[in-house]
Amino acid sequence: MRLFCFENRPRIVSCASVGGGLEQQGPLSSFFDLTENDTKFGLDTWEKAERRMNELCVSLVMQKAKILPEEIDLAFAGDLMNQCTASSFAFRGRDLPYCGLYGACSTFAESLGLAALAVDSGKARRALSLASSHFCTAERQYRYPLEYGNQRTPTSQTTVTGAGCVILGQDPSPVGILEFMPGRIVDLSAKDMNNMGAAMAPAALDTLLRYQKETQTDFSGFDGIFTGDLGAEGLKMLRVLSDREGLSLPSSLNDCGILIYDRVRQDVHAGGSGAGCSASVFCGYLYSKLLDGEWNDILLIGTGALMSPTTALQKESIPAVAHLVRIRRC
Amino acid sequence: MRLFCFENRPRIVSCASVGGGLEQQGPLSSFFDLTENDTKFGLDTWEKAERRMNELCVSLVMQKAKILPEEIDLAFAGDLMNQCTASSFAFRGRDLPYCGLYGACSTFAESLGLAALAVDSGKARRALSLASSHFCTAERQYRYPLEYGNQRTPTSQTTVTGAGCVILGQDPSPVGILEFMPGRIVDLSAKDMNNMGAAMAPAALDTLLRYQKETQTDFSGFDGIFTGDLGAEGLKMLRVLSDREGLSLPSSLNDCGILIYDRVRQDVHAGGSGAGCSASVFCGYLYSKLLDGEWNDILLIGTGALMSPTTALQKESIPAVAHLVRIRRC
Numbered sequence: 001m002r003l004f005c006f007e008n009r010p011r012i013v014s015c016a017s018v019g020g021g022l023e024q025q026g027p028l029s030s031f032f033d034l035t036e037n038d039t040k041f042g043l044d045t046w047e048k049a050e051r052r053m054n055e056l057c058v059s060l061v062m063q064k065a066k067i068l069p070e071e072i073d074l075a076f077a078g079d080l081m082n083q084c085t086a087s088s089f090a091f092r093g094r095d096l097p098y099c100g101l102y103g104a105c106s107t108f109a110e111s112l113g114l115a116a117l118a119v120d121s122g123k124a125r126r127a128l129s130l131a132s133s134h135f136c137t138a139e140r141q142y143r144y145p146l147e148y149g150n151q152r153t154p155t156s157q158t159t160v161t162g163a164g165c166v167i168l169g170q171d172p173s174p175v176g177i178l179e180f181m182p183g184r185i186v187d188l189s190a191k192d193m194n195n196m197g198a199a200m201a202p203a204a205l206d207t208l209l210r211y212q213k214e215t216q217t218d219f220s221g222f223d224g225i226f227t228g229d230l231g232a233e234g235l236k237m238l239r240v241l242s243d244r245e246g247l248s249l250p251s252s253l254n255d256c257g258i259l260i261y262d263r264v265r266q267d268v269h270a271g272g273s274g275a276g277c278s279a280s281v282f283c284g285y286l287y288s289k290l291l292d293g294e295w296n297d298i299l300l301i302g303t304g305a306l307m308s309p310t311t312a313l314q315k316e317s318i319p320a321v322a323h324l325v326r327i328r329r330c
Numbered sequence: 331m332r333l334f335c336f337e338n339r340p341r342i343v344s345c346a347s348v349g350g351g352l353e354q355q356g357p358l359s360s361f362f363d364l365t366e367n368d369t370k371f372g373l374d375t376w377e378k379a380e381r382r383m384n385e386l387c388v389s390l391v392m393q394k395a396k397i398l399p400e401e402i403d404l405a406f407a408g409d410l411m412n413q414c415t416a417s418s419f420a421f422r423g424r425d426l427p428y429c430g431l432y433g434a435c436s437t438f439a440e441s442l443g444l445a446a447l448a449v450d451s452g453k454a455r456r457a458l459s460l461a462s463s464h465f466c467t468a469e470r471q472y473r474y475p476l477e478y479g480n481q482r483t484p485t486s487q488t489t490v491t492g493a494g495c496v497i498l499g500q501d502p503s504p505v506g507i508l509e510f511m512p513g514r515i516v517d518l519s520a521k522d523m524n525n526m527g528a529a530m531a532p533a534a535l536d537t538l539l540r541y542q543k544e545t546q547t548d549f550s551g552f553d554g555i556f557t558g559d560l561g562a563e564g565l566k567m568l569r570v571l572s573d574r575e576g577l578s579l580p581s582s583l584n585d586c587g588i589l590i591y592d593r594v595r596q597d598v599h600a601g602g603s604g605a606g607c608s609a610s611v612f613c614g615y616l617y618s619k620l621l622d623g624e625w626n627d628i629l630l631i632g633t634g635a636l637m638s639p640t641t642a643l644q645k646e647s648i649p650a651v652a653h654l655v656r657i658r659r660c
Contacts, residue, residue: 001403001453001454001455002403002404002427004453004454005453045644047640048644073332074512078432081638081640082412082413082638082639082640083432083434083636083638083641084432084636085637085638085640089641089649091514091515091649092515092516092517092649093515093517094514096515097511097513097514098514098515099433099440099444099512099653100431100433100634100636101429101432102413102414102430102431104413110429110430114429114444117447117453120453121453123331123334123335123447123451124331124334141640181427182428182429183427183428184421184424184425184426184427184428185421185423185426186422186423187422187423306415308411308412308413308415310412310471311413311415311419314377314378316419319421319422321430323429
């Protein structure tokens with residue numbers, strides 16, 4: 001029972017996504033509800049900007065569904081900032097019960113799976129799921145002050161400035177959450193903080209293999225399998241690793257970090273990353289394809305690299321996790 | 331439906347707790363499964379020591395119940411370290427699906443509530459709940475390097491070196507989880523990082539008032555109501571605030587941060603705090619009182635101060651949350 005099947009099919013009532021300037025210039029620009037060129041969102045720090053992005057995203061998702069806070073029984077949220085303050089601060093004064101999560105870039109899939117569990121069980125009438133990241137808050141926290149202008153390696157990913165928010169409920173709606181398979185912590189001793197795709201690919205493989213074993217699927221029936229966010233390096237590695245295991249992954253396999261930017265035109269190295277990447281790509285692009293009926297059945301595999309700057313300085317390897325969520329038209 | 335009632339009464343199959351030297355000298359010493367005087371647990375950093383404490387705690391809880399990892403379908407865990415690395419690193423290579431949480435000192439109550447939801451829903455056969463903190467990792471992350479020897483104010487609390495772990499399941503066992511009420515984010519503009527009790531007391535009050543409204547209880551039927559961790563300052567403040575709201579709290583109201591130390595004999599200022607405080611006090615002292623039948627019905631109210639050193643430097647106030655879990659003999 002490590003694959004949670006939701007018989008009551010918690011439905012996606014509403015999705016909203018907010019992005020920054022680089023995301024506005026990317027190929028998925030038109031799928032965002034709102035993008036903002038000013039990295040500070042008109043405020044005086046990037047930390048406040050990320051929080052503001054979350055506040056906007058939560059307000060938008062409720063407006064779009066015409067749902068009031070008191071009609072939502074639980075919110076799951078997380079981000080990359082130490083102590084997840086972009087999330088907790090965004091919920092100050094809101095009439096919304098709050099459970100904070102930390103799963104690095106896997107946070108969105110984790111929050112979606114847990115929100116689905118809460119709604120499917122009948123305990124929550126509706127549940128909200130939110131994840132965010134901001135290039136400037138992440139860069140200075142995990143790497144260097146931005147003013148330092150450090151060079152990035154080709155394998156490094158670019159933290160997405162973005163947030164995505166979903167409301168799940170039993171309301172009539174064509175798209176629902178069918179399954180959730182939480183990931184195990186996998187660590188194959190990758191240590192390069194500038195190649196997180198390499199650390200996360202084995203975790204994605206572990207979850208895909210477990211899912212295959214449980215469901216006997218050959219993955220060909222899905223309209224898309226989206227990791228988030230392995231980037232170009234990690235996705236390549238996932239293909240190599242899965243070939244080695246005899247697992248055949250279809251050509252519809254793609255990555256949210258690759259989709260969100262144009263890697264030829266935009267200087268993003270191996271692609272996007274960050275808790276806000278798969279969150280905003282799902283809430284914009286992926287959800288709209290499902291809503292339009294262009295796709296019927298997809299897998300989102302949220303991958304997170306669970307190191308910290310402290311563990312990196314202490315020369316530790318990078319543990320990773322990958323949570324799988326199956327989203328389908330009902 | 332903001333109070334989750336668990337009709338299937340997820341049972342506590344097993345509890346384990348590990349503590350440090352100060353906890354060994356405290357009044358609850360005999361309730362720990364294991365205590366260790368060496369702050370580094372024989373390793374070379376405090377960060378590794380906290381992880382080791384978690385590894386020991388998870389191993390102990392499974393040994394005590396004679397349960398193998400493959401019999402547990404989901405683990406919820408969190409700690410105070412940036413990116414919650416004491417938790418994620420402790421699960422490397424374990425066959426245990428993992429969801430990371432961040433709720434500061436409220437993490438244990440959050441994890442217990444979510445684990446109960448997973449088991450009650452029938453999705454997970456068993457779920458594990460873990461939280462930890464370590465005085466030395468927290469002190470140098472949130473405040474100053476320990477070598478600096480800074481003076482602490484009388485209202486400040488002492489981060490507990492401890493971990494607590496629970497396995498919930500449908501196995502026959504006398505103690506179960508009856509209710510879970512996730513808290514809302516409350517921020518009354520307290521800004522003093524050395525008086526977190528003041529920031530958290532209004533969140534505890536908010537949850538108690540919501541619980542009273544929902545259940546019409548007068549709280550006198552409980553054998554104990556335990557906040558975790560308001561400390562002496564915060565508990566005093568909770569009493570003042572509740573009097574003002576006309577909410578009468580019984581004399582059985584106490585705080586895990588007060589219980590764990592002897593504030594006369596031990597130099598701990600306002601008492602204990604940290605995600606490992608309520609976790610280890612629950613898994614040791616509180617659970618044993620329930621198991622022995624001395625108590626029948628208690629409330630645990632995990633309170634978390636959700637600021638970060640960055641938000642404090644940016645002169646932000648401290649948002650707080652309080653999650654309520656009702657634990658009863660069945």
